[in-house]
Amino acid sequence: MSSAPHPGLPHVDAKTPAVLVLPGPVTKDDVPRLCEAVRTRLQHPAAHVVVLDVKDLGPPGLTTVDALARMQLTARRAGGRLRLRAPDPALRALLALVALPFELEGQPEQREPPLRVEEAVEPGDPPL
Numbered sequence: 001m002s003s004a005p006h007p008g009l010p011h012v013d014a015k016t017p018a019v020l021v022l023p024g025p026v027t028k029d030d031v032p033r034l035c036e037a038v039r040t041r042l043q044h045p046a047a048h049v050v051v052l053d054v055k056d057l058g059p060p061g062l063t064t065v066d067a068l069a070r071m072q073l074t075a076r077r078a079g080g081r082l083r084l085r086a087p088d089p090a091l092r093a094l095l096a097l098v099a100l101p102f103e104l105e106g107q108p109e110q111r112e113p114p115l116r117v118e119e120a121v122e123p124g125d126p127p128l
Helices: 028-041 062-077 089-097
Strands: 018-021 049-053 081-085
Touching: 018 028, 028 062, 049 062, 062 081, 062 089
Parallel strands: 018 049, 049 081
Antiparallel strands: none
């Protein structure tokens, strides 16, 4: 006995985050539209995360950082958060430089800082 196929994609469920692709360089004029797109994706009752696909952004600049900061603020105000997909190493470095934390897709959530474990050196231990 077989059942009728379910509508939609079989690998997408309510827990799959929405994806927003950021094409090409971002301008100041794009920011309101991008913030509204984030807000719209977070209106779904099961949506708590929006994945920003940033692989096609090109060389990052301060306009890109400003846009990402505004989108992150919009997501937090809507009760959600953003996660970056495929960020360029230069973008990651720039975000770290301005202390703008973003979750990266494929990495565990970083809600609490890691525990600091210090190893004690005993007298007589050989040097490494």
